Amino acid sequence: MAQHLLDAVVLGSIFTLFALGLSLSWGVLNVLNLAHGAIFLMGGLTAYVITDGNDLPLVVVLPAAMLVSGLLAVALEVVAYRPLRERVGDPHKAELPMMIASVGAAFMFTAIGVEITGNMPVGVNPAVFEVSGFDVLGLRVTDLEILIVVVALVFGGGLAWFVARTRHGRALRALAQDPYTCGLLGISPARMAFITMFVSGAFAGTAGVLLALQQSAIEAHSWEPLLLKGFAVIVLGGVGSVYGTIAAAYLLAITEIVTVSYITPSLRDAVAFALILVLLLLRPQGLFAKTAWQRS
């Protein structure tokens, strides 16, 4: 039981990193970034490509992967999302074309992933991070698992602090409320959108590297179920709530591990969908949010 709980915490940490980025781009920019999973893939693949044949430590590999994923997300903003918002005018009318553009991007990145991996599972050079396990109170723990949990909590806490306490964070919240007024107040929506997309992509890239190390394999289509989990987390936590997203990520992970361990493994991905439907039916504003203004 305790071992299952540990697994859930590790899984929940990956969900946290992944879903925070997804929630951020949606909450601030109204982008349902379906390419988020593919950007996650690109993070993992960056780690694979740069360590192929040379031993780099994680302190080099992780920032490199974050940079690549972050820049890819920014590229999408520059090439697609911003031109669309500017052309369409009404931010809500731009949602659909932005989503379709992100599907195109996801398709493109996945195809690049297939090209890099040769459509086979590939592994990151294990020299990046020497995994060693030890026993704590009768539980089997690896240092990689501890690292994953710590990174997720530091990044999640850091984002919460950034959004709630800093000037830029305040600008970000203002942008989420009303981009037009933001412009009047001297906040550059374009620059804030850059920051948002970069952070969103970098978080996905981090999740990509850590999961690639944890599972010791990357496969070009492996992000698809994760995107489903990301949706479930956002719906559970409520869009735009950092703490809600973190809590929801661990809640989903626990539900999933319980289902896999005590009911049947084949229902693993169905749990997320069931949660989405039940929640949308009973509490569409998410478990932790107070209002549902965004949904109506």
Place this chain on the structure above:
Amino acid sequence: MIEWFDSNEALIQSALAMSVLALSVQLALHAGVFSLAGVGFWAIGGYGTAKLVLEGWSTAPALAVMVAISAVIALAMGLILNRLRALYLAMATFAFVLIVQIVALNWESVTGGPVGLFAIPVTITTPVLVVIVALCALGIALWERGRSGRMMEALREDEQLAATVGIDVRRRRVVVFVVSSLLGTVSGGLYAMMFNTITPDQAGFGLITNVLMMIVLGGISTWWGAVVGAFIVTWLPEILRFAEDYRAIIQGAIVLFVVVYAPDGLVGVVRRAGALARRLAGRRAVPAEVAAGGTAE
């Protein structure tokens, strides 16, 4: 012509079957319902019809039964999902598509697991297919024009406004959702019947991309854009043959750039060309009137 038809028959059949799915999504988006559920129902229709035919049913009743079953599922889903708007609906239906694919992968006794269903007897001929597709397209074309078409546009542009002029927004949205889903079922059923196999990897994210590619390339604003798009996307692998391994990458990039820089797809290009032609014709007409002594406005 006939030679070309013979050598491309499989592509034509595929484009025809897929154009019904493109219509499904086009209809939903046209009415402002961001539903991708049609893609999930494509898999339900494909697997269901194939399974029934493999059990010895004949095609027409098998397809009819699947349409009926889908109608019940779609109605239930439509009523539940009706409270969702915009991206939330897109996300929920996207999740639905992925779940259908997961069920197809795991429910081996019925769906054959990763291998899918194969050796399905091919029972539909191309003329029958043409007739069914034409009927679907005609139905959508009629629905999207005139009074009902304007209602749909009102629904898309401003729901509150639509409600104040007496349109039953809730009911219309559910109806659109259900019809869109059923078109998906029909498309999947036709596809499985034409190509004698159906596998889980045909559904899922790849199919969503394909369908969105169709309506984006053809043009999202009219039903015929969807049909034209289905043909373009079906031929795209042939057209992009020179790109070899980079084909899929280019395909994704095309979608991205068309959405951003040519928002109405081919329909938009044709319309703009038409407007340009009329303007040119008009310019020539004016001097003629002046020459005849008429007063130009």
